[in-house]
Amino acid sequence: MLAAENLVLIRGGREVVSGLSAALQPGTITAIVGPNGAGKSSLLLGLAGLLPPAAGSVTLDGQSLARLHPRVRAQRIGYLPQAPDIAWDVAVEALVALGRLPWRDRGTAAIDAALQALDLEPLRHRPVSQLSGGERARVLLARVLVGEPGWILADEPLAALDLAHQLSLTAHLRACAQAGQGVVVVLHDLGLAMNHADRVLVMKEGRLIADGPPHSALAPPVIAQGWGVRARWLGEPGSQALIAAEEPEQTEKTWG
Numbered sequence: 521m522l523a524a525e526n527l528v529l530i531r532g533g534r535e536v537v538s539g540l541s542a543a544l545q546p547g548t549i550t551a552i553v554g555p556n557g558a559g560k561s562s563l564l565l566g567l568a569g570l571l572p573p574a575a576g577s578v579t580l581d582g583q584s585l586a587r588l589h590p591r592v593r594a595q596r597i598g599y600l601p602q603a604p605d606i607a608w609d610v611a612v613e614a615l616v617a618l619g620r621l622p623w624r625d626r627g628t629a630a631i632d633a634a635l636q637a638l639d640l641e642p643l644r645h646r647p648v649s650q651l652s653g654g655e656r657a658r659v660l661l662a663r664v665l666v667g668e669p670g671w672i673l674a675d676e677p678l679a680a681l682d683l684a685h686q687l688s689l690t691a692h693l694r695a696c697a698q699a700g701q702g703v704v705v706v707l708h709d710l711g712l713a714m715n716h717a718d719r720v721l722v723m724k725e726g727r728l729i730a731d732g733p734p735h736s737a738l739a740p741p742v743i744a745q746g747w748g749v750r751a752r753w754l755g756e757p758g759s760q761a762l763i764a765a766e767e768p769e770q771t772e773k774t775w776g
Contacts, residue, residue: 521545522567522597522671522702526576529559529566536562538726539576544719546670546702549693551713553706553738554723555747560706561602561675563723567704568599568673580671594622598669600661602676602706609649612640612659619666627666634662637692639685653680661689671702678705678712690716714738714753714760722746 522544529537536559544550544567552560565571566578569585578585585593598619606615616634620627635641638658648656657680664672672693678686694716697703707713713720713734720737722730724746730737735757743751743764751764 521579521581522704523579524563524567524576525579527563527566527573527578528575529562529571530574531562531571535574536726537566540723540726540728541576542721542728542731544702544704547697547700548718549697549703549705549716550719550721551705551707551717551734552721552723553708553710553713557725558723558746559726560723562726563721564599564673564675564704564706568597569593570599591622594669595667596669597671597673598664598667600664600672600674600677602679606648606656606660609647611645611647612651613644615648615659616640616662616666619663622667630666630668634666637665638662639688654682654685657681658685658689665692665696669701671704672696673704675706676708678707678709686712710738710743710762711760714762715758 523542525541527537527540528535540563552563554560562571566573569578569588572586580588580596613631613635617627617631620630635644638661640658640662643651643655648659651659657677661674661677664674678689681689693703717734719732720730720734721728722737722742729746730742740751743749749764751762753760754763755761
């Protein structure tokens with residue numbers, strides 16, 4: 521279990537997460553959503569052990585992340601930032617292989633599996649400088665997956681992907697959860713959270729305003745509170761779309 525207890529995080533001298541508590545379960549997909557500036561990315565950093573708590577704690581199976589050796593923490597938690605930098609223009613295979621560093625082995629089979637899972641085998645020997653934004657995003661996620669961590673924490677992993685690769689990656693993350701890994705993703709697309717997450721944490725101004733299964737955490741009153749938008753859901757479970765209008769007289773918009 522990955523758990524935050526009364527967690528307070530500070531960035532740039534400002535409190536960005538305020539007294540947040542949540543116990544996340546392995547084998548599930550948890551989506552963190554909220555308006556801009558809600559503290560979603562900061563919370564993910566805290567859960568990854570990369571932003572030390574100003575108060576409260578983050579624990580993994582009851583053990584404080586702060587007390588884990590960095591290499592052990594890297595073995596157990598894989599973190600993908602929203603806009604990761606690539607320092608060297610290496611081949612795709614070499615960049616993905618960096619995800620095996622915490623294990624100090626070559627991990628050939630794991631590298632092959634990650635490349636195949638994210639449709640990167642044809643790009644295996646291509647320099648990363650020659651990749652599109654979406655291709656780079658998949659390579660960086662493969663670098664996380666190749667480490668075979670117990671927890672996958674990803675900040676907007678679907679943002680740069682086309683529809684086909686969004687669906688493929690979502691299916692792969694579901695397979696990771698079914699295999700027992702914990703998956704935590706920050707999302708802006710509420711439709712993705714509603715249709716693909718097991719649990720949704722809704723944040724606003726650094727605090728949780730809802731926590732539960734998608735149908736309750738993303739209910740119309742919660743959306744109104746968090747985003748200031750009147751909304752309703754249409755469709756069957758697993759393929760619902762959000763219909764929203766800021767004012768009654770405005771034309772309704774569909775957010776898939």
